[in-house]
Amino acid sequence: MSCPNRLRRSPARSLSAVANRLLRSERAAAVVEMALVLPLFAALAMGILVYGQYFMLAHSVQQAANDGARAAITGLDPADRQAIATRAVDRSLGSVAGASAENRAVAVSETSDAVTVAVTFTVPEGNFLRTSLVPSPDNIIRASATFELPAD
Numbered sequence: 001m002s003c004p005n006r007l008r009r010s011p012a013r014s015l016s017a018v019a020n021r022l023l024r025s026e027r028a029a030a031v032v033e034m035a036l037v038l039p040l041f042a043a044l045a046m047g048i049l050v051y052g053q054y055f056m057l058a059h060s061v062q063q064a065a066n067d068g069a070r071a072a073i074t075g076l077d078p079a080d081r082q083a084i085a086t087r088a089v090d091r092s093l094g095s096v097a098g099a100s101a102e103n104r105a106v107a108v109s110e111t112s113d114a115v116t117v118a119v120t121f122t123v124p125e126g127n128f129l130r131t132s133l134v135p136s137p138d139n140i141i142r143a144s145a146t147f148e149l150p151a152d
């Protein structure tokens with residue numbers, strides 16, 4: 001069955017009717033608003049996750065330095081203090097995903113009355129912190145802790 005020409009709509013006319021209906025539609029407005037807001041919301045969420053992980057790692061590295069310095073004061077000589085501090089740092093960083101001897105460095109320095117342990121942690125390659133979606137802090141986290149040696 002064919003429609004008479006007067007009842008058939010032209011494609012341009014039906015397209016403009018659809019466009020007019022979309023311009024007045026609340027659903028279309030919601031889609032446009034979502035398209036504008038969603039990228040900003042996603043960037044904000046990624047920033048929260050990246051910086052949250054950075055602060056967690058920085059806290060873990062600082063705690064490892066504290067544990068290393070606390071343990072190092074029991075050493076008898078500088079070599080013994082270095083070994084004890086390294087073991088304590090490794091034990092403390094054991095719960096951090098991707099922490100290994102390759103991506104951490106432990107330095108022990110001492111004066112006549114104090115021991116300082118400095119820990120440098122390099123964030124592993126596959127870590128979420130190394131994402132390029134949002135600007136992130138440095139991939140190398142440094143922390144140090146100083147404890148006084150017991151008086152003789």
